[in-house]
Amino acid sequence: MGAFIEARALYYTVGHQNIVENATISLPAGRLIIVVGPNGAGKSTLLRLLSGELRPTSGSIVCAGEKLQGTPTWRLARRRAVMAQATQLAFPFTVNEVVRIGLETLGANTRGSEADAIVAQCLRRADILQLACRKYHTLSGGEQQRTHFARVLCQLAAGRRSESAQALYLDEPVASLDLRHQLMLLDAAREIAKSGIAVMAILHDLNLAVAYADELVVMHAGRIVASGNPADVLAGGIVADVFGVDLRLCATPPGNTPFVLPHGHARRVAWRLPTPPVENRFQPLPIQEGATTQRSEPRATLPGIENTSMSFSFWP
Amino acid sequence: MCVANKRQLTHACAVVWLGALFGLVVSNTANAQANERTVSIGGAVTEILYALGYDSRIAAIDTTSLYPSEALKTKPNVGYMRALSVEGVLSVNPSLIVASEGAGPPAALTALQESGIRMVTVPDDKSPAGVQRKILIVGELVGQRDAARKLADDVDARFVSLAAQRARIEKPKSILFVLSASGGKTLVGGRGTSADAIIALAGATNAAASIEGFKPMSDEAIVGAAPDVVLMMRRENASAGDILATAAFAATPAGKAHALLQMDGNYLLGFGPRAPDAARDLMAALYPELKLPSPPRTDGVDLGHKQ
Amino acid sequence: MSGAAIEADVLQHVSGMRRRAFLIILLLALLSILLFFIAIVIGAVPIAPARVLAILLKASGFQGVESRASDANVILNIRLPRVALGFEVGAALAVSGALMQGLFRNPLADPGLIGVSSGAGLAAAAAIVLGGKLAPNVASGFALLPVGAFLGGLIATLLIYAISTRDGRTSMATMLLAGVGVGAFCGALTGLLAYWSNDQQLRDLTFWSLGSLNGANWSKTMMIAPIVLPLAVLTSFLGRSLNALALGEAEAYHLGVRVQLVKSLTIGLVALAVGLSVASAGVISFIGIVAPHAIRLLVGPDNRLLLPLAALLGGALLIGADLLARTLVAPAELPLGVITSAIGAPFFLWLLLTRSRGLL
Numbered sequence: 001m002g003a004f005i006e007a008r009a010l011y012y013t014v015g016h017q018n019i020v021e022n023a024t025i026s027l028p029a030g031r032l033i034i035v036v037g038p039n040g041a042g043k044s045t046l047l048r049l050l051s052g053e054l055r056p057t058s059g060s061i062v063c064a065g066e067k068l069q070g071t072p073t074w075r076l077a078r079r080r081a082v083m084a085q086a087t088q089l090a091f092p093f094t095v096n097e098v099v100r101i102g103l104e105t106l107g108a109n110t111r112g113s114e115a116d117a118i119v120a121q122c123l124r125r126a127d128i129l130q131l132a133c134r135k136y137h138t139l140s141g142g143e144q145q146r147t148h149f150a151r152v153l154c155q156l157a158a159g160r161r162s163e164s165a166q167a168l169y170l171d172e173p174v175a176s177l178d179l180r181h182q183l184m185l186l187d188a189a190r191e192i193a194k195s196g197i198a199v200m201a202i203l204h205d206l207n208l209a210v211a212y213a214d215e216l217v218v219m220h221a222g223r224i225v226a227s228g229n230p231a232d233v234l235a236g237g238i239v240a241d242v243f244g245v246d247l248r249l250c251a252t253p254p255g256n257t258p259f260v261l262p263h264g265h266a267r268r269v270a271w272r273l274p275t276p277p278v279e280n281r282f283q284p285l286p287i288q289e290g291a292t293t294q295r296s297e298p299r300a301t302l303p304g305i306e307n308t309s310m311s312f313s314f315w316p
Numbered sequence: 317m318c319v320a321n322k323r324q325l326t327h328a329c330a331v332v333w334l335g336a337l338f339g340l341v342v343s344n345t346a347n348a349q350a351n352e353r354t355v356s357i358g359g360a361v362t363e364i365l366y367a368l369g370y371d372s373r374i375a376a377i378d379t380t381s382l383y384p385s386e387a388l389k390t391k392p393n394v395g396y397m398r399a400l401s402v403e404g405v406l407s408v409n410p411s412l413i414v415a416s417e418g419a420g421p422p423a424a425l426t427a428l429q430e431s432g433i434r435m436v437t438v439p440d441d442k443s444p445a446g447v448q449r450k451i452l453i454v455g456e457l458v459g460q461r462d463a464a465r466k467l468a469d470d471v472d473a474r475f476v477s478l479a480a481q482r483a484r485i486e487k488p489k490s491i492l493f494v495l496s497a498s499g500g501k502t503l504v505g506g507r508g509t510s511a512d513a514i515i516a517l518a519g520a521t522n523a524a525a526s527i528e529g530f531k532p533m534s535d536e537a538i539v540g541a542a543p544d545v546v547l548m549m550r551r552e553n554a555s556a557g558d559i560l561a562t563a564a565f566a567a568t569p570a571g572k573a574h575a576l577l578q579m580d581g582n583y584l585l586g587f588g589p590r591a592p593d594a595a596r597d598l599m600a601a602l603y604p605e606l607k608l609p610s611p612p613r614t615d616g617v618d619l620g621h622k623q
Numbered sequence: 624m625s626g627a628a629i630e631a632d633v634l635q636h637v638s639g640m641r642r643r644a645f646l647i648i649l650l651l652a653l654l655s656i657l658l659f660f661i662a663i664v665i666g667a668v669p670i671a672p673a674r675v676l677a678i679l680l681k682a683s684g685f686q687g688v689e690s691r692a693s694d695a696n697v698i699l700n701i702r703l704p705r706v707a708l709g710f711e712v713g714a715a716l717a718v719s720g721a722l723m724q725g726l727f728r729n730p731l732a733d734p735g736l737i738g739v740s741s742g743a744g745l746a747a748a749a750a751i752v753l754g755g756k757l758a759p760n761v762a763s764g765f766a767l768l769p770v771g772a773f774l775g776g777l778i779a780t781l782l783i784y785a786i787s788t789r790d791g792r793t794s795m796a797t798m799l800l801a802g803v804g805v806g807a808f809c810g811a812l813t814g815l816l817a818y819w820s821n822d823q824q825l826r827d828l829t830f831w832s833l834g835s836l837n838g839a840n841w842s843k844t845m846m847i848a849p850i851v852l853p854l855a856v857l858t859s860f861l862g863r864s865l866n867a868l869a870l871g872e873a874e875a876y877h878l879g880v881r882v883q884l885v886k887s888l889t890i891g892l893v894a895l896a897v898g899l900s901v902a903s904a905g906v907i908s909f910i911g912i913v914a915p916h917a918i919r920l921l922v923g924p925d926n927r928l929l930l931p932l933a934a935l936l937g938g939a940l941l942i943g944a945d946l947l948a949r950t951l952v953a954p955a956e957l958p959l960g961v962i963t964s965a966i967g968a969p970f971f972l973w974l975l976l977t978r979s980r981g982l983l
Contacts, residue, residue: 077879090728395955404954423838
């Protein structure tokens with residue numbers, strides 16, 4: 001599959017400072033690319049350049065065969081959906097109405113029950129179907145973030161009718177989510193990528209990034225310092241320099257999925273068992289054959305969400 | 317339980333309120349069903365019509381028609397003369413509209429003329445000749461030419477005798493007409509106003525002659541103008557005497573002598589048939605030494621603390 | 624609850640909301656028609672409803688009972704254009720309010736924020752105070768006030784737009800502040816004109832700024848018509864765009880909304896609509912805030928419903944207010960702005976108290 005978007009030698013300069021410097025990146029269709037880096041490395045700016053929101057100071061971006069700058073706004077909206085870090089809402093819309101905005105603004109010809117079906121499916125996928133009739137501003141931060149995830153899914157579903165090449169941009173999509181929903185959202189991102197859409201996500205949690213990425217991109221001070229297979233990128237040792245933290249690279253069976261452990265930090269925390277020892281109220285889960293105590297297989301499905309089977313057909 | 321009662325109460329209140337509103341609307345539309353013929357706009361015009369004995373055929377008056385007092389009490393009121401309602405005027409079924417100069421709004425007047433009603437504007441000239449002209453024009457319009465002629469001659473005679481008295485004045489006093497003094501801002505009657513005209517007729521000079529129209533006058537200018545007397549319109553609240561206590565006025569000859577005159581506003585400034593009487597009363601209050609012959613009218617001058 | 628049950632529940636709720644919205648649309652349309660007819664029947668001149676009907680039918684071509692010419696004149700040339708004008712102005716003000724609130728992303732935004740009212744007020748003051756000297760021809764003097772007010776409103780809006788648009792991008796925050804500045808400047812000049820005015824002109828200015836539909840005729844009513852068609856045609860497009868804008872300008876861009884185009888279009892439409900309204904009826908406040916708010920409380924903030932429903936409600940409100948203005952103290956008349964404020968405010972408070980659904 002060809003690349004959805006190819007950017008070459010991107011520069012974004014504000015005043016005299018290069019927020020993004022000489023970035024060359026391509027987002028192939030069907031792959032999940034995760035960008036990591038310290039705060040202020042230019043990750044969000046890069047995402048906004050690729051989504052067309054910002055105009056690069058220099059460099060070229062070609063999206064689905066056309067120059068990005070020349071693509072009209074409406075066509076771009078059918079090709080790509082962006083989930084921003086934080087979104088305000090000025091009026092008391094319900095969750096259902098917010099999600100529908102993703103569907104209806106594109107002016108795509110979805111009517112009546114068909115539109116309802118798409119919306120319902122997106123709500124289910126983001127696990128907020130039960131909150132659909134609540135007012136958006138009564139939700140918690142994580143639930144609001146899931147609402148926007150459902151909305152961008154609707155946008156992609158609506159655009160899918162007319163565009164074959166699509167992309168999904170996620171800017172720190174799991175920032176407010178609890179563990180279960182973090183995994184759920186990234187599972188969904190993985191499946192969306194599998195269905196032929198280029199997905200680019202910015203994450204802070206290195207372990208999550210490494211577990212889900214097809215390709216890991218590391219940014220530092222506006223430049224892309226490493227990109228490629230997550231294991232290779234980590235093995236190169238660049239991550240510790242970029243973040244300025246001592247990291248220990250470990251690996252867990254099966255599959256030797258790498259994960260990192262902040263090294264020196266652990267020594268600063270004193271762990272002490274309470275005396276007398278508190279009765280352990282939690283029963284450990286029965287350990288299955290061949291697995292370790294930690295559920296370290298990120299590609300496994302979560303129990304309880306009945307629609308996340310491997311053969312799930314995402315698009316109606 | 318409590319909620320049900322509250323809701324019932326709210327509903328009851330809404331019904332009562334709506335009912336009252338509806339009743340008001342209906343009753344007013346019924347009242348406007350008079351059968352008279354002439355609409356009189358402007359205080360002077362109404363006064364003249366009453367003086368000509370035409371009052372039975374006045375269909376409606378406006379808010380400035382303050383004299384005689386039964387006008388406002390017995391006749392339908394079409395509102396302020398510069399904000400007339402087209403349908404309101406039409407509702408009294410007029411055959412003639414006599415409007416003082418300055419009636420409006422222009423769009424309403426056009427609509428009334430286009431409805432086929434005869435409308436005549438009476439010029440408002442604030443002078444003895446102007447008053448007479450007013451009387452003659454109005455009389456002509458309502459077919460009372462002879463009565464109007466008599467009234468105009470009577471008014472003329474009073475103006476002439478007034479002029480004769482004016483000639484006897486040795487030293488004219490300077491008057492400051494204060495329209496209002498609320499909020500620290502003193503609005504005075506400059507030249508070209510009705511106040512200026514009546515002051516001149518009463519044989520005095522206008523202390524605010526440097527200003528044109530009804531405008532604010534600064535405290536310093538008031539002290540510089542040094543009026544001998546302050547003239548105001550009579551108000552319901554009798555606190556007008558306080559104005560002389562303010563710093564600006566206390567420094568003037570009027571303040572020092574506590575010389576404050578209050579007169580009924582419509583009487584003083586209306587320039588209707590009673591205009592010469594108003595001027596005469598003002599003159600009598602200003603110059604008691606003239607010992608003017610006829611007694612002052614009861615609705616005339618109200619003296620301040622001492623004169 | 625199982626997933627399927629939740630989904631069924633949600634779908635049921637959504638279709639219930641849709642039915643409710645449909646009912647409210649129907650109700651509002653019926654209310655507007657009813658109020659329109661009541662306003663034509665009731666007035667200072669008493670005319671029986673049957674006769675009113677006869678006059679209307681005769682005017683639209685049906686032969687019927689002969690009625691007095693003066694009655695026909697009152698109905699067809701005075702009351703009908705006035706009620707029609709009232710509906711148009713109310714609808715224009717309400718839609719402008721809804722558009723402004725969507726654009727500024729704030730439920731308290733008012734059509735006057737873009738300077739139309741202050742510019743129109745200044746131009747009207749100039750026409751009243753200086754018109755006699757500059758345009759002594761009486762006939763043109765009548766047109767001077769409305770035309771001047773309209774142009775004044777447009778010029779003020781253009782100025783504010785120019786100040787707040789840089790590099791092809793309009794900043795709403797800057798527009799708000801520019802509106803404050805230009806409004807203050809216009810207010811100062813209006814005050815100066817008020818100082819120069821004589822007694823009569825001052826009264827005229829005061830009454831104009833209180834708003835009135837008095838003196839309405841068919842030419843005035845037709846004058847507003849040019850705004851109706853663009854607003855009707857663009858409702859769906861603007862509704863969708865404003866919904867997306869509620870998420871923020873960046874999100875709206877991502878959703879395919881051409882944000883600058885929507886801003887310019889909205890500001891232009893509002894300037895036109897409010898300018899024409901102020902030119903024909905003076906300054907009428909409250910409709911632009913109350914009508915959209917009430918609709919939001921009833922059917923929610925979806926702009927595709929909000930814009931047309933606010934128009935209906937605004938028109939109905941103004942017709943009702945005008946009915947009261949010209950009948951409460953008949954044969955005199957109260958200024959319209961007084962009625963809209965006196966009735967609009969308690970009505971709005973009542974809505975808030977009984978249906979507080981968490982307005983942001």
